[in-house]
Amino acid sequence: MLTYLLQRLASLVLTLAAATIVIFVMIEMVPGDPAAFMMGMNADPEAVGALRDQLGLDQPAAVRYLDWVKGLVAGDFGVSYTYKVPVFELIADRIGISLPLTLYALVLSTLIAIPAGVFAASRRNGAADVSVMGVTQLGIAIPNFWFAMLLVFVFAITLRWFSAGGFPGWDAGFLPAMKALTLPAIALALPQASILARVMRSALIDTMGEDYVRTARAKGLTARQALWRHALRNALIPVLTIIGLQFSFLLAGAIIIENVFFLPGLGRLVFQAITQRDLIVVKSVVILLVFAVTVVTFLVDMAYAAVDPRLRRGG
């Protein structure tokens, strides 16, 4: 178990290290001088030079890379070129929207998909199965931002149950904040729930055909008991993989959905930063999201070990 944990942990660190290099190199390739950008069009070249110096832009790339990584590890993300405040503060403000939104959507998606998948698999080829499969087929095909627009049109503009966008802040109380995140979370969750439900269904159908389920039936378990006690836990292994991947999908999807609902999250921060060439912010947000994804991957790996004794062997 310890070996497995250490191995996954090492893989997490390596992936992160590689990701920092990729991000750094990509940002290096952006044309234009951030210092000139910050000072505006008609800036005094000397002042620009001074700023370059201050930002350390004249240092060799390797030095700047190491400085950046050292800063990341210490929690110092640098200072935003445009806002002139520490990037850390900028991000800390925004992540309070993006992360809860992603998790909200993940929980919704899982809560919808797993029962739907189990329901469909246990009534294979029946009317319930066919309709779940039909709905999910449609759900996969719907772009989440379009679905978000439809939700706004129906529930905010026509029915006026929700506001069409904006975020009251967590200071306004938990429920109002969650209410503001509900439509965005549904828009994000539905397409992912469709995928997950289909994976759940086919994984369960596969495991229902396994020999050990037949053994369970030969012991005297009913078909339903065999499904719940033996097939389901085995079927959860592929489902866990997809849930892990979905976190990444939802996190990126949140960037777009935030735009539809005018939520001041990381997505909007990153877009503004891109248009304003505030590359240090772009870099920081990207590495932060990559960090979140790798941590979730690590957690999924740990969940595998919790489910599957074969991974716990040795050490």
Place this chain on the structure above:
Amino acid sequence: MSASLSLSAVSLSIQGQPILDHVDLELKKGEVLGLVGESGSGKSMTALAAMQLLPQGASLTGVIELDGQDLTDLDEAALCRLRGGAIGMIFQEPMTALNPLQTIGHQVAETIRIHRGVSRHQSARLAREVLNRVGLPEAHFALDRYPHDLSGGQRQRVVIAIAIACRPKVLIADEPTTALDVTTQAEILALLKHLVAEEQMGLLLITHDLAVVADMADRIAIMKDGRIVEAGETVALFDTMRHPYTRRLFEASRHVPRGERRRAEGEPLLEAEGIVRDYRLPRRAFWHPRRTHRAVDHVSFTLRRGENVGLVGESGCGKSTLARAVLGLESLQEGRITLLGSPFAGRDILPEPAARRDVQVVFQDPYGSFNPRHRVERLIAEPFHLLDRPPHGAVRRARIERALGEVGLAPADASKYIHEFSGGQRQRLAIARALIIEPALIILDEAVSALDVSIRAQILDLLADLSERLGVTYLFISHDLSVVRAITDRVMVMKDGSIVEEGETDEVFARPQHAYTQRLLAATPLIDDALARRRDRTLSR
């Protein structure tokens, strides 16, 4: 004594396809009934019918009685109470029959809990007792062990424990030892025999292996195409063999191809000297050192031209790795192989194409041996790749037809795809592919192990005939001692990567020297011996 389980006029069809046709079977208390048939005969469906675990779309007529109660009348809830309670079942594949995510203790206890309604604690205690009874003592097989760290034989014991936990009146075992090695098979069969006697269960033993039933069963039923063609008391059935199919099956099972045993007098064809093959095991983690597994450990032998040599051993003994080394598919870590006097393979040296011409192969699986997307003419002509100037046009065509002719297939078969052939025909094609460039040595790696006995007999005849006519040498690798005995002149016995015994086949089988060979031979079921033992027992009674 009344019947524990009886099937009367049971017919079964699945989605309109007839599977069983008026099957009558009767299993008495404390008796072993052997149900014998080849693949597709419907014997497994008979077992599932008795368990009432038929697939969807099955329609069944007739009566299945367990202790006088007709199972076809019962509802699902009542059936669930019987399954695992009054009637237990054991399956063929122990590696997949257990839930990988649950402990063995849990899986045994579950049966007890659902049938007896006892507490968790109580059921764990009872599960412990059952596991002890099937030969898995607490010292090594604690309740909290998982299936993945048990061997195939040990897992089969757990499956048996699940089946007998509630002391059923009837136990159904569907090919319970087919996936196991011969020594493990002997242990499992002995355990079943012991349990039947101790618990006075009725055992329905389903198998393709006549030798196993001759040894185990009090009565035998022979099944073919969904029908029972003959049934009766074991010795009497073998004595009379009224139905021609029974006779065919019996003869095929103990078939020995005609042909003289040859003495190893030809020139040395292939010489292996101290060959070693290590496998790198996957690292547990990247900071762990790489470990290796020595699959072949300093093996030396000589194959002479014109002789047939057998290589026997149980799974994991290294015989297939040895075959791949001799085929030049895997590099050696030590030693060397010489072919017809010139170096063939050595340490980290793989053979040249020219040298490969003289060694060809036939694999076990008739279904996986051919690329499903090519026609037969392309498939069996593949070894032409080894020739400097592969034949073209009419010459190529003629050689393909000749190879097909040698193995008893028609020239027209050349333009067919592989899925149009049966398993036996595919194995003929595999032989044709090996023959087509006229090699000196053909390696037969479990080449008849996947075939039904009657097909197996035909292929053995074909091999014997070809070796006589073409003077080709075989290295015949098998786990099945009776097949090796039938076709080889000389035999080598392999265990844990080493050859522990070697000698003329008749000599080794008659007077095995090494303890392992003796154990192997003792574990191999033989029809004649089993019948003789039965006759003795009847006489002494």
Place this chain on the structure above:
Amino acid sequence: MDRTRDERRRWGAARTTRSFLVGGALTLTFLSAALLSLVWRPYDVTRLDVASRLLAPSADHWLGTDQYGRDLLAMVMVGARTSIAVALIAVGVGVLFGVPLGLSAAARRGGWLDEFIMRGNDLIFAFPALLLAIMITAVFGPGAVNAIIAIGIFNIPVFARLSRGGALSLWTRDFVLAARVAGKGPARISAEHILPNIMNLLIVQATIQFSLGILAEAGLSYIGLGAQPPLPSWGRMLAEAQTMISLAPHLALVPGLAIVLTVLGLNLMGDGLRDMLDPRLRRERRA
């Protein structure tokens, strides 16, 4: 028993064919609309005509017009061209780079190339999918070509992983061993024995990636990082419709439905193909 399994398959075969036909018809519709737009469009999509803005569907404008007076049918047709071209080329990029990588990784299992490809896979999957695309378009500037690169990069590990997995299981098969006994090298075996036998997997995955590519292209152009004006794209049509949604909901409905129907069509076709190309099923059908 095999017989029962075959029966169940035959039962499912009718539904398989139906979903393939429906999916194929939908795909073909949008594909021909895209192709047709190359030679003929009902209206010019670059000309703004304020006089006929926000018209409801009519005989003149089958799907109505947008806030600049452009004909929606023409916009959807040209948008189909953009979406399909971007997604299709991105799939091509994935296949062209991914399949050879995956095949060579499998041929030298456990070697450095294999290790490198698998780690590279993990690395790309560590980036939230759209995020990398956003970064690429941010760095190199928005536009259709960069959208293709951004989406295509994600397709490479998908196809590499798929072909490696499929090839690995084939490398252990006896017919590959027989080819090695016949002296054939890894490249030749990969081309002759491995690739034809993973073709089914690749075709099915290609339709899936195609549909995902259409969704991704829509997402990118919705946030302004895809094809640039004046080239119409479904995603930007939606972005422009968003501000008008209470006034003219059909502006959002038309391109949205176009995306949904195309993706749905491709997915249905992929599902149908998967079952139809299943070799066990095929034997059934030939009999």
